[in-house]
Amino acid sequence: MLQANKGTVKPSQHFNANADAEVLYKAMKGLGTDEDAILQLLTARSNAQRQEIKASYKTLYGKDLINDLKGELTGKFETLIVALMTPPIAYDVTLLHSAIKGAGTNEKVLVEILASRKPQQVKDIIAAYKKEYDADLEKDVTGDTSGHFQRLLVILLQANRQTGIQAETIESDAQALFKAGEEKFGTDEQAFVTILGNRSAEHLRKVFDAYMKLSGYEMEESIKRETSGPLKDLLLAVVKCARSVPAYFAETLYHAMKGAGTDDDTLIRVMVTRSEVDMLDIRSEFRKLFACSLHSMIKGDTGGDYRKALLVLCGGDDA
Structure with a gap:
């Protein structure tokens, strides 16, 4: 089944890599830099098109586009633009x-x-x-x-998750998790690591429902009660991604901007990596989960060309 692209950044229809390379060259040539021209052009091209522009730029001018961008831009805006230029x-x-x-x-x-x-x-x-x-x-x-955190990362790096739903093991998986956590004094982290690391997202969603019936707790609640530190964060991320990857990223973005100071590294990472994948879904989950839109939170939390570029990647307001 072909999935509709849920990204906010789409390939430009009338694309000409040489013409784009020329626009960028002019924006950086001479005194002063036209940040706006750079921003408008690069946020309106897909990553594959940006790679073509980079190749054309080198062919036309004998210079590396990323090096030139780094030389002309500064701060968080530079970090964001360089991230957009990376495959x-x-x-x-x-x-x-x-x-x-x-x-x-x-x-x-x-x-x-x-x-x-x-x-x-x-x-x-x-x-x-x-x-x-x-x-x-x-x-x-x-x-x-180290420890169970390391073990779960190693399992995820095997990239060998089962596919589909194993109907015959839903109940036993839920039982195993219940026995490993809520029913036990202390926690058997290995059961959590093995089951959550190896089952498919669809299967895990069924296991979470069965677990809720059995224990009276959502899986996330039990993980918070039974584990701590990086292992807790990783188990929660795996559970949330099994439920909904866009909702997981909506929450990640919210926490990056909430409170004093912004976690710009996380904000840039998520906006760049999801802009061509599922940013539309992330926006709609964000609106469901929180009292504001992603657009308005970015607007209130950032400034300058950096903010302008993030708002383009966001792709619109769901106020």
Whole structure:
């Protein structure tokens, strides 16, 4: 079944890579930079088209477009534009590498990417990571994490989830989770890790319903009561993505902007990676879950060209 594209960024119909490269060159040539021209053009092209523009730019001017953009732009706007210019798998690979190789581990990035990507995407990420860094992503992840958090990440990296619904194991999976958590003094995290890491989203939704009948708790409530730290965050992300990936990202965006200070890294990451995938669905889930639209929250929480670009990626207001 062909799914309608739920992205807000679509390929430009009358696309000419050479003409676009020329517009960008003029926007950066001479004194001062026309940020608006750069913003309007790059947010109105698909990622595949941006790659063609990059190739044309090098052919026409003998210069690297990303280097030129980095030289002309600054701050969060620069980070956002460079992210938009990076192919999706390469962007995920860069994010994961930084999350592991920097000082300390950025668990949030590991959780978000590995809980939300489809098995084939995970396989592509592993291959691209190997090619880019001549390193094994699983080895790098295990070298930087521990315990059940590490085990669940390793399971997700196998990208071997069952497909479809195994009707005969719905009840036994729900029982196993109940026995491992609510019914037990202390928690058997391994049961949570194995079941949530290996079953399909459709199957898990049925298990959550059966679990609710059995325990009187939603799966998320039990995870919050029974686990803590990065493992809790990862289990919750897996459960939320099994229920609805767009709702998971709507919540992620909300928490990135709520309260004092904005988590711009998360805001940029989600807006860029979902703009061609399911941003329309994320917007509608956001409106259902929270008292405002995604558009109005971005507007109130950011400024300048950075805000303008994010609003274009958002694609409209659901006030």
